[in-house]
Amino acid sequence: MPSQEHLSKQFDIDLDTVRTRVLEMGGLVESQVVAAIEGFATGNRELIERVSTSDYRVNSYEVSIDNDCSHIIVRRQPAGSDLRMVLAISKIVTDLERIGDEAEKIARMSKQIHERGTLQIQRFAEIRHMGGTAVKMLRAALDAFARQDTAQAANVVLEDVTIDNEFRSIIRQLITFMMEDPRTISTALEITWIAKAIERVGDHAKNIAENVIYIVKGTDVRHTTLEDVEREAKKT
């Protein structure tokens, strides 16, 4: 990555501003996922409501950052690492917005489960653990973006396997519950949706990490093997 500043100071300012706003948006989305999972585990109505009512802020960040990217492309015709940065940011904000949607989905399901009252299935610990893994991945992907750290980005991609395994394990447990007692089916289905939403958060975090590798190394590692991702991340 070039360390030197641009001849145009305004170009530096424009790029720094858009990068900072991506991190702000990432911070907001991360707090929404944390609140949604906590809301599911504790039934805290206030947390659940907060996730639902603040989704519009995530959406407006997405529109505004995309607009900033268009502005940079029109005015600066970026090339090389600048072009990759702008292209990747445009994709990263889409992933962040979808993570926000998943958080909202978790909040909505949690509200339904808790409004129904007594729970026939207690799966809080597993969901909380899986949620913790997803939040850790998201935080690491955003850190990797902030520091342009490809090694950390590669770790996020590898971590996706863990969250997929946790998801499959929860689904197996829920199937057992549903087979044993059909009265648990509606709640089990809602918990399935929550687990799926968390699994999707992991997928989006992985996408963000892959974009960090693209920005820094210029190689598109989507749809390649984990070995390829690790090799690219380490390449000097």
Add this chain to the structure above:
Amino acid sequence: MSAQIESIKPEATPPERAATPAAKAEVKGLNFFYGGYQALKRIDMVVHEKMVTALIGPSGCGKSTFLRCFNRMHDLYPGNRYEGRIVLYPDNTDLLSRGVDPIEVRMRISMVFQKPNPFPKSIFENVAYGLRVRGERKRRVVEEKVEQALRNAALWDEVKDRLHELAYNLSGGQQQRLCIARALATDPEILLFDEPTSALDPIATASIEELIHDLKEKVTILIVTHNMQQAARVSDFTAYMYLGELIEFGNTDALFIKPARKQTEDYITGRFG
């Protein structure tokens, strides 16, 4: 998911790129001196046939000097000296060899300059000039060649009814296309463009760029440009030069998205300096 990654890998592999095009010319160990000053240093590069190759770099990097070596323009001034070879294929002619006549070289390798420079003659005579120098006397042949060159330069429809008017009456963009027609009239194998649109407005620039795109079906093109977006738009291959050296040469898309050298990255991203 990792299982999905494994399963989709074979289909997701991008199709093989077309094989590298044949070489029209090859520059081997080229050094060039303006008297005691070395302007080009050990340049090795392949010019691909019927492709557009752009030369970019900051002012004074040697890109115009390099371009002018191809048709021996430097021979016109005393004290200039070439070392190395520029081999023209398929006949393996070394363009820089003392035994090769520069006039013959210029018949095979034509040049279009920064500012349109029509001769103070009619439109027709401007295009016919190279043919007459070559010794073509048959009126019918000259007329056919002039029409063909003007058509190839996308100018025929605009001038066919006033071929005998003075070329200076044309607009700047038309004059530049006339110069391209003049360069094309002798059926060159390589066409050299030295910042061909720097004196033109955006509309005329777009028509020249469109023309370059169409011409590469017939002829190999080398273009020097200060405008990086123009290089990205019109060329298949790009060479970045700095201080008389060829820093990086490669596929244009790759060079503008993922340059291999930090110097190239700094230049194309506007960090140079």
